[in-house]
Amino acid sequence: MRNSAGGFTASSFGLTGGKVRREEITKHGFTLIEIMVVILVLGMLAALVAPNVFRNVGSAKEATTRSQIELFGAALDAYRLDNDMYPATGQGLEALRREPLSQPRPRDWRGPYIRKEVPLDPWNRPYVFRSPGAANPWSYDLSSYGRDGQEGGEGEDADILSWQ
Secondary structure (H helix, E strand, O other): OEOOOOOEOHHHHOEEOOEEOHHHOOOOOOOHHHHHHHHHHHHHHHHHHHHHHHHHHHHHHHHHHHHHHHHHHHHHHHHHHHHOOOOOOOOOHHHHOOOOOOOOOOOOOOOOOOOOOOOOOOOOOOOEEEOOOOOOOOOOEEEEOOOOOOOOOOHHHOOEEOOO
16 A cells, blocks of 8 residues: 555554554465476376377387388489499498499499488498499399397397398
8 A cells, every 4th residue: 555655554554553464375386296286297298198108119210220221212213224233342322412433433423323422321321332342233222220239130139131
């Protein structure tokens, strides 16, 4: 409340006779028990949601790898159309980005056949390129060894192959 001089009176701040009434005190902040309850609820939500999220990470990496292998395959086929051969194993996938200077030299390199640098697979390892391939002796083998980085394996550790 304002007094006649335009100022505030003590009662407008909950002060009556210099004393503070208990019902007019407002608390600010959280108690320790409230914080612990919130942390407990968040922990339970994380325990329920995390397995569902992480279950899909492996299949997403596998799908990404298959897509990249398909894109490399299209670029390798374009390279072959221009040069009558695939890049040699030693030239690798880098031959899609920069003209190889080693033998066998491409006859009519018209690249780059890919726009960006050759990426690593989703497990941060280089793709395995062989030309001519063991499974495809008239073309190439392109693969990723999966999560474990070793040939063979099952599940997320299984190889992802261009010819399958």
